[in-house]
Amino acid sequence: MDRRSLFAYGASTFEALLSSLPWLPGDETVGGSRDAASGAPASYIVRRDALSALQLRIWESEWEDYLALIAYGQSKAPFLWYPDADEAENFLVYLQSPEPGSRWAPARDNNFPRVFIVSLTLRGVATVTPWTPYFT
Numbered sequence: 001m002d003r004r005s006l007f008a009y010g011a012s013t014f015e016a017l018l019s020s021l022p023w024l025p026g027d028e029t030v031g032g033s034r035d036a037a038s039g040a041p042a043s044y045i046v047r048r049d050a051l052s053a054l055q056l057r058i059w060e061s062e063w064e065d066y067l068a069l070i071a072y073g074q075s076k077a078p079f080l081w082y083p084d085a086d087e088a089e090n091f092l093v094y095l096q097s098p099e100p101g102s103r104w105a106p107a108r109d110n111n112f113p114r115v116f117i118v119s120l121t122l123r124g125v126a127t128v129t130p131w132t133p134y135f136t
Contacts, residue, residue: 002086003134005056007069009079014069016085018057018115022134023083026051026121028096051096052081052122052132060114063106070120074100078125083132091132096121 006015028051033043058066073079073095082090097120098104106116 003083004085005054006082006085007079008082008090009069009072009077012068012072014062014065016056016058017062018059020057021055021117023055023132024053026053028123049096049123052093054120054122056118056120057109058106058116058118060116063116066118070095070098073120074098081122089132091122092125093122094125096123 003019004016005020006013028049029045030047030049031043031045033041035041056066069079076094078092078094080090081093082088104119106118109115109117
């Protein structure tokens, strides 16, 4: 199973040439909670976002193309994520992280020095991206 992610953004695409590491589900709630003077807790939830945390493996030579994807995503414009470049299933998503203004850098794969491991978190446009198991 390859599981090479493909991203279609603007008039461009970025397709990782290497298999991604297994992604993880995440959750983010927009809202808050308070305790009343009597001590009774109360909360409100505006929305709950299902997140997908990805770790992509990319060659050093793919770095500039990956940066273009991140720059596009940081503009908060939606783009398509294909969890497997060889399949038609896709999701319209926003880039949740890395956020604009944050400092981030790739890591090197310990076993393959010419390979970077980059992390990004995606949020579905409809606030819910269905969980797509990595292992099927």
